[in-house]
Amino acid sequence: MIQMYLVTFRLIPGAYDTEFHELNDAIQAAAEDTEGYLGKQTWHAPDSEAVLVVYYWESLDALxxxxxxxxxxxxxxxxxxxxxxxxxxxxxxxxxxxxxFGDDASPLA
Known part of the structure; x- marks a missing residue:
């Protein structure tokens, strides 16, 4: 049996500034450096501004x-x-x- 946790982050973007981009990059780097981080996928809703980011984690401890x-x-x-x-x-x-889905499949599919 697989063990995996998804953190789904649904958002409506506002105004992004330089500080946002720097902080966002630092957060992504921290996630990638965390043991148990498996990856992420991002989708943009075709009929709204909504964005869905799914982060894949090996365990709750990693998260x-x-x-x-x-x-x-x-x-x-x-x-x-x-x-x-x-x-x-x-x-x-x-x-x-x-x-x-090839390389676009979930990390454990």
């Missing part, structure tokens, strides 16, 4: 380890400066299967 990152905490406190809305959903994956 919690990333959650204490200082840049990540700072960004969470300042979300109103860069997003009009956001929602985070954490999901445990029971099963994943499929065919045809």
């Amino acid at each position: 919690e380890s990333f959650g204490v990152d200082a840049d990540h905490k700072r960004a969470k406190q300042r979300w109103t400066e860069w997003y009009d809305a956001y929602e985070v959903t954490i999901t445990e994956v029971i099963e994943t299967y499929g065919c045809g």
Whole structure:
């Protein structure tokens, strides 16, 4: 049986500035440096400004380890400066299967 957790970050973007991009890059680097980080995929809704980013994690421990990152905490406190809305959903994956997505498949598919 696979073990994987998805963190789905749904957002409506606001105005991004240089500080946002620098902080976003630092957060992504911290995620990639966290043991148990498996990857991410991003989708843009065709009928709205909504963006969906799905982060893949090997365990809740890995996710919690990333959650204490200082840049990540700072960004969470300042979300109103860069997003009009956001929602985070954490999901445990029971099963994943499929065919045809190649390199675009989920990390454990």
